[in-house]
Amino acid sequence: MTTLDSGVDSLADVTSSEDRLRRFLLGLPGVDQVGAEARAATLSTRSIKTTAKAYALDLAISMIDLTTLEGQDTPGKVRALCAKAKRPDPADPTAPQVAAVCVYPDLVATAKRELQGSGINVASVATAFPSGRSSLAIKIQDTKDAVASGADEVDMVIDRGAFLSGRYAMVFDEIAAIREAAGDAHLKVILETGELVTYDNVRRASWLAMLAGADFIKTSTGKVSPAATLPVTLVMLEAVRDYHEATGLHIGVKPAGGIRTAKDAIKYLVTVNETAGPDWLDPELFRFGASSLLNDLLMQRTKLATGHYPGPDYFTLD
Amino acid sequence: MSRFEYAPAPESRAIVDIKSSYGLFVNGQFVEATDGKPFKTVSPASEEVLAEVGEAGPADVDKAVRAARKAFDKVWGPMSGKDRAKYLFRIARLIQERARELAVLESLDNGKPIRESRDVDIPLVAAHFFYYAGWADKLEYAGVGDDPQPWGVAGQVIPWNFPMLMLAWKIAPALAAGNTVVLKPAETTPLTALAFAEICQQADLPPGVVNIVTGAGRTGQALVEHPDVNKVAFTGSTAVGRAIAKSVAGTHKAVTLELGGKAANIVFEDAAIDQTIEGIVNGIFFNQGHVCCAGSRLLVQESVYDEVLARLKRRMSTLRVGDPLDKNTDIGAINSAAQLAKIRELSQIGEDEGAERWSPECELPANGYWFPPTVFTGVSQAHRIAREEIFGPVLSVLTFRTPAEAVEKANNTPFGLSAGIWTEKGSRILWMANQLRAGVVWANTFNRFDPTSPFGGYKESGYGREGGRHGLEAYLAH
Numbered sequence: 001m002t003t004l005d006s007g008v009d010s011l012a013d014v015t016s017s018e019d020r021l022r023r024f025l026l027g028l029p030g031v032d033q034v035g036a037e038a039r040a041a042t043l044s045t046r047s048i049k050t051t052a053k054a055y056a057l058d059l060a061i062s063m064i065d066l067t068t069l070e071g072q073d074t075p076g077k078v079r080a081l082c083a084k085a086k087r088p089d090p091a092d093p094t095a096p097q098v099a100a101v102c103v104y105p106d107l108v109a110t111a112k113r114e115l116q117g118s119g120i121n122v123a124s125v126a127t128a129f130p131s132g133r134s135s136l137a138i139k140i141q142d143t144k145d146a147v148a149s150g151a152d153e154v155d156m157v158i159d160r161g162a163f164l165s166g167r168y169a170m171v172f173d174e175i176a177a178i179r180e181a182a183g184d185a186h187l188k189v190i191l192e193t194g195e196l197v198t199y200d201n202v203r204r205a206s207w208l209a210m211l212a213g214a215d216f217i218k219t220s221t222g223k224v225s226p227a228a229t230l231p232v233t234l235v236m237l238e239a240v241r242d243y244h245e246a247t248g249l250h251i252g253v254k255p256a257g258g259i260r261t262a263k264d265a266i267k268y269l270v271t272v273n274e275t276a277g278p279d280w281l282d283p284e285l286f287r288f289g290a291s292s293l294l295n296d297l298l299m300q301r302t303k304l305a306t307g308h309y310p311g312p313d314y315f316t317l318d
Numbered sequence: 319m320s321r322f323e324y325a326p327a328p329e330s331r332a333i334v335d336i337k338s339s340y341g342l343f344v345n346g347q348f349v350e351a352t353d354g355k356p357f358k359t360v361s362p363a364s365e366e367v368l369a370e371v372g373e374a375g376p377a378d379v380d381k382a383v384r385a386a387r388k389a390f391d392k393v394w395g396p397m398s399g400k401d402r403a404k405y406l407f408r409i410a411r412l413i414q415e416r417a418r419e420l421a422v423l424e425s426l427d428n429g430k431p432i433r434e435s436r437d438v439d440i441p442l443v444a445a446h447f448f449y450y451a452g453w454a455d456k457l458e459y460a461g462v463g464d465d466p467q468p469w470g471v472a473g474q475v476i477p478w479n480f481p482m483l484m485l486a487w488k489i490a491p492a493l494a495a496g497n498t499v500v501l502k503p504a505e506t507t508p509l510t511a512l513a514f515a516e517i518c519q520q521a522d523l524p525p526g527v528v529n530i531v532t533g534a535g536r537t538g539q540a541l542v543e544h545p546d547v548n549k550v551a552f553t554g555s556t557a558v559g560r561a562i563a564k565s566v567a568g569t570h571k572a573v574t575l576e577l578g579g580k581a582a583n584i585v586f587e588d589a590a591i592d593q594t595i596e597g598i599v600n601g602i603f604f605n606q607g608h609v610c611c612a613g614s615r616l617l618v619q620e621s622v623y624d625e626v627l628a629r630l631k632r633r634m635s636t637l638r639v640g641d642p643l644d645k646n647t648d649i650g651a652i653n654s655a656a657q658l659a660k661i662r663e664l665s666q667i668g669e670d671e672g673a674e675r676w677s678p679e680c681e682l683p684a685n686g687y688w689f690p691p692t693v694f695t696g697v698s699q700a701h702r703i704a705r706e707e708i709f710g711p712v713l714s715v716l717t718f719r720t721p722a723e724a725v726e727k728a729n730n731t732p733f734g735l736s737a738g739i740w741t742e743k744g745s746r747i748l749w750m751a752n753q754l755r756a757g758v759v760w761a762n763t764f765n766r767f768d769p770t771s772p773f774g775g776y777k778e779s780g781y782g783r784e785g786g787r788h789g790l791e792a793y794l795a796h
Contacts (some may be wrong), residue, residue, distance in 0.1 A: 035593025
């Protein structure tokens, strides 16, 4: 079966048994590593200047999930992050807000309070983040806990061990269970592509997550290296594009970890634009999980407006 | 602005200094042509006249050949390989230093996008000089005998599609092997060859080792037929190649010819689909399709035909056609009015013969020579667009059912320069590569060039090889 001519019905069909799911995923067209990397390299040579750059910088800011996922996180740290999310550049109120603030479940309530009325979502990692090595019951509870505290978005991790050993149905069932536990919250499924290693695996895991009900597919936890790369994101964008072609549904993509500069962010936006298409250039469908990126975007934005680079101390830490 | 529209990102022209007129480069100096009428070279993207260039007549060509002979006898031939290598390395480094200037000049004169001249052409040019510099003192290890000798004076005629790269393919191995050269660039794209002449001066290359004579067919003919030329190398059309073969028949001249092509790009149902689409696009739309090894005949397995076509059309819609100096341009201008007319004529014939023509919506600039990326479906082997080289951004799509049929169709052409195979099955790649009558067979990629890899054709695509050790062999008598 090819990806384009499979309708919604036949896709429902492929998840009806473990064997069918497996055959479907293994039957997806392969990804040629050399070709995928060459394409990503070509896309990153696009030269984005002046008006296009200004547009891209603001767009990128509006797509950021401002994140803190440290053992040492405190309510104070989260409050500071939320203040920054609402007003990224204190010196320039025209800088757009970010899309969401992403925290551990126990800090969701704090973030929710701080962001009340701002329109900024609160995202929470759940499901025994970052390793995902707990029982399903614990993962479901973790998810419910985050949602009960007010999380608008849940970032879950897949069981990479199960995926790599070929137990696709188990991964599927787990995503579906979390989907249900998350209720109305948006579900972002973290594939941890650095541990999946091959692009073939990335494509399969992307399809698996989408079939199981993901609203977003996300590259990484940020705790594993390599995290997001442009070719991996390209392969995921091709997957959401093909899934849209087959079902009419729009699934979002979120590269996370390792994207630090405005220049890199623009390369991702170009890749989105030319792969999934302009529809995906929207915080509803594309996010950056990258906190240190924000200050570089702000600095480039100021440079574009004033003609010179302010020093790093002109922007807040968080 | 509500959409992500790329603002123009033009590369600055300020880095190149184009003179209003150019002479010939003979015996280390720029000299006026004495028996031809100067002609103009224009920018195909705007039809702006870039410079006036001298036309070398038979007397000028004779001077250039005599300078080359003298340099061969007195300096370059007797010089040790090690010393020749030093000059070649120096030239390679100068090309790298002046890379941006050469890329801009190439895009101006040829019409190809700066993205390609900057990222593909000029880096490959430098790579060829570096590669052959390494061979200059190791000729006895080239596998052509203990004491291989240069032919003497090489007369070289190159086309307009890769002006600087073809120059490198010709000059680098010739000089490494100890020959001296007289090179004629194409009349529509002489400027980078003249910039290369300056580089030879900068490198202190002994006078006469490299001579550049500009002009059209008449100049080329004078060069090829000159009795004191020992080796002829030509890249260009099959028709001219045939004339050259006739003119040197019966002489003692050695000849290599790199001529046309009508390459099959064969897509199997198990191919990595997205990379295959990129490969198809790169195969035919790279350099506006002005590539002799372009994958102009797409052979798709019937079972994936619809999917491949749908994806190809979607991808073609993202190609950006326009100003070659804009860094975001994917497809530049057609090199000349004559070439544009030929592409239009053959495309019209395609329609008249019943093939279905499709191009993405794209606005073409008002001035200059432009042709949108085009795909023809419903093409059969009997159609002229499936047989003749169009040398433009025009792709013909055919289908097949079995590997054997793919081979049969791919080989059913008077040409045999290149072919492409797209499949995830390694054994099929090896089997296909053995069956295909083509000089270069790419697997899961297309239009990849490397100085270490030989390139050349079967049948009407010419004879001899350029690049690699084989390319060196073509410049050695043994």
